[in-house]
Amino acid sequence: MPAVMFGVCVVAEIAAIGLSWRLEPVYDTLLYGLFALATVGAGAAIVQRRPGNAIGWLFCGFGLLNAFASDVAQGWGLRAAAEGWPGGPIGEAISAVSWLPNGYGWTLTFLLFPTGRFLSGRWRALAWTGGVGLLISMAAWSLSPDRGRDFVSGRNPWAVSALPTGLLLGIGMPLFLGSMLGAVASLAVRFHRSTGLERQQLKWFVLAAVIAGIALPTSFVLWYVNPAAGIIAALALTGLPLAAGAAILRYRLYDIDFFISRTVAYAGLTLLLLASYAVLTVALGAFLGRGSAWTTAVATLVCAFLFRPLRARIQDAVDRRFNRSRYDALHRMTAFLDDVRAGRRPPEDVEAVLGEILGDPTLELLVFLPESRRYVDLSGAPREDMDARHRIAIERGDQPIGVVRYDGASALGPDLVRRVVEDSGLAVEIARLRAELNVQLVEVKASRTRIITATHAERRRIERDLHDGAQQRLVSIGLALRHAQHQLATAATADIRTTLDGAVAEATVAIGELRELARGLPPAQLDSGLAPACEELARRAPLPVSVRMPERRFDTGVEAAAYFICCEGLTNAVKHADATRVDLIADHDRGHLVVRVVDDGIGGATPRHGTGLTGLADRVAALGGTFQVQSRPGAGTTLVAELPCGS
Incomplete structure (x- = not known):
């Protein structure tokens, strides 16, 4: 059923565009067709998703009425007058009076939004009053001799001169407009009483209604002065069903505070800049001449210079009043970052601060360690269970810094949540560096x-x-x-x-x-130096071993570590690698003794927990050096250790 109603509206609007094309301004033909489609489309979506809500059926009803009674009837009247078709005055008369039932539809919408029910029983009387005013006003409007301007001929063929249409309009229009104002008042009362979800829904619709409340009277005043004023009315009316549909269907419901604050901020900024431009133009014109190009240029430059600081200040003031959650969230994060810079709070508190701002006590911040390519918590403990919770990545350029995991139910909305998390990047980066240091300290202690x-x-x-x-x-x-x-x-x-x-x-x-x-203890030959000890080790080996060692002496601990590296490498080559040759090499390079044990065995050696290679890595790390194992399968094994030994 909803799809059928929308399809009928589409067909009606296609017919209306075909009838009216080039007989009226293009914007009039297209924009009011768009309004009808938006109204019926929003109504059909509400009927589909919320069939118990009367607003969906109401939108479908007066949206179709607008498509046929306003657009198709107007197009028929224009085409009949141009081509000599019959029934032209009837179409013009229907089109001329169609705005009244359309307006009554919005009266009912204001009374029923967002639940589809009246606020209380006494508000029903307001709907009946508006209905009576509608009938009287429609009769007076359609039969009034003064409505000749609504017809191509300039004369109302249905006028009844004997009928007191002025008196009837004097009775019907106050009832009609009064009921509309009462409906707006009911919307205000409902907003005042609302909380939580219903308040967010009302914010969407109230924002669109305020815009329409400014635009429609403006277009009504200018309607017969400048026909282009109809654009204002069409755009403002189109926003109403779209806002109502978004609110009832709860689409991006919590972004409304952002839209309100931006609308008010930019409206205020525009007015302030226009006032500044006018004052500067008058002031500079007194000295440079009213028509001087310098006056315009200087005023424009000053306004451009003022734009950024004024926008920031106005946005801040508007957020404080209209978007308090956004204001509080951003300012709490700014205050925390100031405390971190001043050393009053540790950067690790960023996890708790984010949890408080987002209202999620289970929020978890994980930081990325580039060396190990893994995520850890702020204490340095590795985390591999990256579950399906909502995640926001924190990056610097293309490099990941961390990830925030939360329950996704924050009232701030996804855009503001991401903004707050991104603003916390400085504290997260510092916390990441400290976590990386903690991991290294843990590894040193374990070693x-x-x-x-x-x-x-x-x-x-x-x-x-x-x-x-x-x-x-x-x-x-x-x-x-x-x-x-x-x-x-x-x-x-x-x-x-x-x-x-x-x-x-x-x-x-x-x-x-x-x-x-x-075996494994420093041999007596080490008393004579590293080279003699390794040469003795080579003589005892069951396979050819070449030795290239510096003749100079080093610290006892360094020589012992180098000797044990040679022993372990030679033992592994004999026992596990099936090697036919081993090279024991040591070089003194820029304050480091670089020891290499190279064999031509089967390769594939890996340091595992509890093996001799792990013990060598621990021994080298204890001296502040580095240890690497290069061992591709089939390409032999090379042990490389760099031991600090001074100059």
Whole structure:
């Protein structure tokens, strides 16, 4: 049904345009057709989505009445007069009086908006009063001899001279216009009593009604002076059904405060600049001459210079009065940023401030760490569960800084929410840098903890191995030697030789165990320097190893770290990489000792938690250096460590 009514309206307007084309101004033909389509379209949408709301049916009704009684009838009257068709005066008469039922439709709209019901039972009397005034006024208007200007012939063929049309208009028009004013008053009363959602709906319609309330009387006064005044009326009337439909269907409902503030601000700015221009023109004209081009140029430049500061001040004042939520939101964020700059509040409070402004205590701010390419909260904890909540990204240029996640139910509206979040970018950027520092501190603490834990574990292993292995064998050697001492007095030489051979064997095994325990500890050769230690390591290796090391000495900790890197790299190449050759290389470069262990093995090595490579990374990090593993499958492995070592 709604689609059928809109389709009928479209057909009627096409017919009206065809009938009226080039017989009246083009703006008259098109704009009033647009008004009828907007009215029926808004009504059809309301009927479709809110069938219980009487305003939808009301819009469809008087929108179709306007299409047929005003546009089609007017077009028929004009075409009949031009082509000699029959029934022209009838069409002209219907068109001339059609504005009255159209106006009564708006009276009913004011009384019923936005719920489709009267504010109370006593307001029904106002609708009946307007209906009586409508009937009397229509009869007097259509039969009055004074309405000749509404006809092409200049004469009303339906006029009844004996009828007191002036008296009837004197009775009907006050009732008609009075009921319309009463309907406007009911709208004001309803607005005063409304709260929440209904108030937002009323704001939309009241804004359009105020604009129409200024435009329609203006166009009525100028109607017979300048026909182009009809443009004002058509545009103002078209805005009414569109605003009503948007409000009832709740489309971008909470943006109304933005539209109101912008409308009032720019209207006030326009008036102020016009007044400034007029005053400057008069003042400068007294000195430079009234017709001087300099007068116009200087006045224009001054107004252009005043535009930006005046707009900011007027917008601020208007927001304070008409868009308080926007004013409070932006000024609270500005005050918070001032506190951050002054050091009175930490930037991490931006999450709580955004939550308060948006009215969402569950709001969460995540910042982006470019090095690790991940999001973390303000404490540095990683967050991977990017759920389906509403999100607003914060960026600097093309680089992401963070993301705000909230429930999406803020009363500020999406545009203002985005504006507030974007304004918080400075605090978010500072909080991001601090979170990145927290993450690095956590990693340093974890690295040092692993080093300490590994050191204690190694000490316990050495103590256990010494106790269970070499210590027991040395005790056995001692006992064997003591036994040999007793045998010197009583036993044969062969028995003594056997006992001593066993002691020597035990000592040999103990020495081997002590050497095994010493693996991983700085060897004695490191006392002579890094190069001799690595050359000794290469001689013991089961595969060819080349060594290129600086001859100079470095700090003991640096040399130990470099040696262990070579040991671990060589061990991995032998055990895991199936390498046939290893290069141990160290260079002194701009205050750093750069150590490289290169093999030609199978590659694919990755530092994992608990592996030797992780331990090397921790050891290097403890010295303030960097450690990298370059190991593509099939391309060998290269360990690169940069150790600060001074000049």
